[in-house]
Structures are given as structure tokens and as C-alpha cells.
Amino acid sequence: MDRRIQKTRESIFSAFSSLLAYKRYSKITVQEIIDEANIGRSTFYSHFETKDDLLKALCSDIFEHIFSKDLISETTHDFSCVNNDLEAKITHVLYHLKDSKRDIKGILACESRELFLSVFKMYLEQMFIGLTSNDSLNGIPKEYVVNHMAGSFVETVKWWMENDMIQSPEQLTSYFLAVIPSTMLAK
Known part of the structure; x- marks a missing residue:
């Protein structure tokens, strides 16, 4: 992605996250996002059709990297050279959630949660x-x-967020894997 496009998207994401930190999703207007990001209306709409599309993109942006085949080292963690097994993937997801804590808490605190x-x-x-x-x-x-495991993991993350992420990603991964029968997992 072009650097200017990436910078604009990051500005929009940041503005949106800032607004979510203190305002309900339904009360946030596109104009407020535009003002907070210091961009023009046409710039916003060249990136996102609606506020819901922005929310979906923010969610996707948080998770897309984790599910990529080409992982890179990041500031808080490095899974680029790790075996891509379930434990590593879950731990990686949790690190991203922890790194995006402010955004995630804002999203989970409002009607955009679902x-x-x-x-x-x-x-x-x-x-x-x-x-x-x-x-x-x-x-x-x-x-x-698969539905059971995904639903269980979502509930695990909600519990973790509600408890202010006290456990490390590795610790929470061990909790989750301890309650998933090993017969369900690929060897």
C-alpha cells in the first residue's frame, strides 16, 4: 500500500479510536472523524463508504497481519520465526489485542461490540x-x-479485557489450551 494512503488510513483509524474512547459509536458522526483526522470529506469516502466499513476495516487491520503467511517482527513481540502452531497463533492474537487495548476497549464498550x-x-x-x-x-x-473453539476464545478474550489483561498472552493461551480437548487439535 502506498505510504500516503497508509498514513491517511492510520490517521482515520486513530481519530476513530480516539472518539470511541469517550463517545458511543452511534453518536459518532463521519464529520467528527473527518475533523479529528484533519482530512477532507472526499478523502474519508475514498477510503471508506460508511462508518461501519471503517469499523470493519479497523477490526480487519488489527487481525489481518496475524493471519498472514509472511509475519514480521514487531515492537512488542516476534512471531516471524516461530512454528505456526495453534499455541503460537493464539499467543500472537493476544499480543495484538494487548497492543490495541485502547482501541479494543473502546470498541467493546459500545454498541459496535457485536x-x-x-x-x-x-x-x-x-x-x-x-x-x-x-x-x-x-x-x-x-x-x-471450529465454531465452539472460536466462540470459546471470544469469551476468553472478553473475560481477559474485563479483568484488565492482567495475565500475559502466554498465560491466557495456556488457560485456553488447557480447556480445549487435545483430540480436537491437529497433530
């Missing part, structure tokens, strides 16, 4: 589908197992 959680769950399902065993499901449809 939209965010549905996008989050969709990404989790994509991750779990590839890491779930086809064998040893005892006749349970794989789609059900």
Missing part, C-alpha cells in the same frame, strides 16, 4: 479450521468444533 466480535470470530474460525483435526472428533462435525 460487529467487532463477529469480524473477530470470522478470523478465528479461519485460523481454527486449519488447526483442527479431521480425525478423533467422534462424529462431531468439524464446523461445530
